[in-house]
Amino acid sequence: MSGLLILGAGGLGKVIAEIAVLMGKWERIAFLDDRVELKEVMGFPVIGKLTDLDSYIKDYNNAFVAIGHNHTRLMWLQLIGISGFIIPALIHPLSIVSKFSSIGEGTAVMAGAVINTDATIGRGCIINTCASIDHDCTLEDGIHVSPGARVSGTVNIGRCSWVCVGSTIANDIRIGSHVIVAAGAVVVRNVPDNVMVAGVPAMLKKVIAVRN
Numbered sequence: 669m670s671g672l673l674i675l676g677a678g679g680l681g682k683v684i685a686e687i688a689v690l691m692g693k694w695e696r697i698a699f700l701d702d703r704v705e706l707k708e709v710m711g712f713p714v715i716g717k718l719t720d721l722d723s724y725i726k727d728y729n730n731a732f733v734a735i736g737h738n739h740t741r742l743m744w745l746q747l748i749g750i751s752g753f754i755i756p757a758l759i760h761p762l763s764i765v766s767k768f769s770s771i772g773e774g775t776a777v778m779a780g781a782v783i784n785t786d787a788t789i790g791r792g793c794i795i796n797t798c799a800s801i802d803h804d805c806t807l808e809d810g811i812h813v814s815p816g817a818r819v820s821g822t823v824n825i826g827r828c829s830w831v832c833v834g835s836t837i838a839n840d841i842r843i844g845s846h847v848i849v850a851a852g853a854v855v856v857r858n859v860p861d862n863v864m865v866a867g868v869p870a871m872l873k874k875v876i877a878v879r880n
């Protein structure tokens with residue numbers, strides 16, 4: 669048994685802490701958060717700011733980044749790796765994850781999510797509550813698939829894209845990097861990098877300026 673440090677004590681951090689408790693792998697769980705007034709969340713201590721990371725590696729050898737912004741999450745994921753933390757995947761016991769799929773380090777799979785056969789999920793992704801990722805999909809790093817979104821078979825999604833709540837992606841589609849698929853959209857054609865699409869069928873709404 670060992671310790672788990674969760675970076676970010678907001679809504680996502682709380683869900684991650686609950687999954688960690690259910691997984692039963694860590695004897696100590698604590699948060700780091702930049703809100704210095706925050707001392708405790710869900711009975712777990714908030715022991716410092718994100719930049720304090722390195723001082724805690726002896727007591728908490730595992731770390732997980734619970735930051736919603738995709739690009740920022742990947743940046744911190746890289747930093748915890750450099751600091752030498754073990755980076756687990758956090759998988760809710762009431763999700764369904766095919767044993768023929770692969771889940772990258774630092775990725776969270778929430779309650780009710782389904783990841784089907786031969787899907788490949790990158791590092792630092794969030795597969796949120798009741799989202800489904802079907803067979804043969806490839807999701808690159810830093811992707812967030814929000815609650816109830818449906819990703820059909822053989823879909824490829826590029827780095828740091830956000831598939832918003834309740835959207836649907838038809839099979840054999842390629843979604844670019846840094847894309848936002850708006851809530852409720854139905855994507856039936858390939859989507860290029862750096863755009864937001866919305867509606868049924870999903871149409872281009874705007875170009876996104878990417879911060880790298």
Ligand SMILES: CC(=O)SCCNC(=O)CCNC(=O)[C@H](O)C(C)(C)COP(=O)(O)OP(=O)(O)OC[C@H]1O[C@@H](n2cnc3c(N)ncnc32)[C@H](O)[C@@H]1OP(=O)(O)O
Pocket residue numbers: 796814815831832833848849850851852853864866867873874
């Ligand atoms: C556990 C959790 O809570 S996880 C978090 C879950 N949350 C989500 O999934 C977020 C859902 N939010 C959305 O879908 C939002 O609409 C966002 C994030 C896509 C909006 O992004 P923004 O960059 O703020 O878009 P913006 O407001 O500039 O809208 C641009 C255009 O798209 C339209 N638009 C925005 N969202 C949608 C939508 N879901 N469907 C149709 N059109 C939309 C706007 O009306 C606007 O149209 P216009 O140019 O004709 O006026």
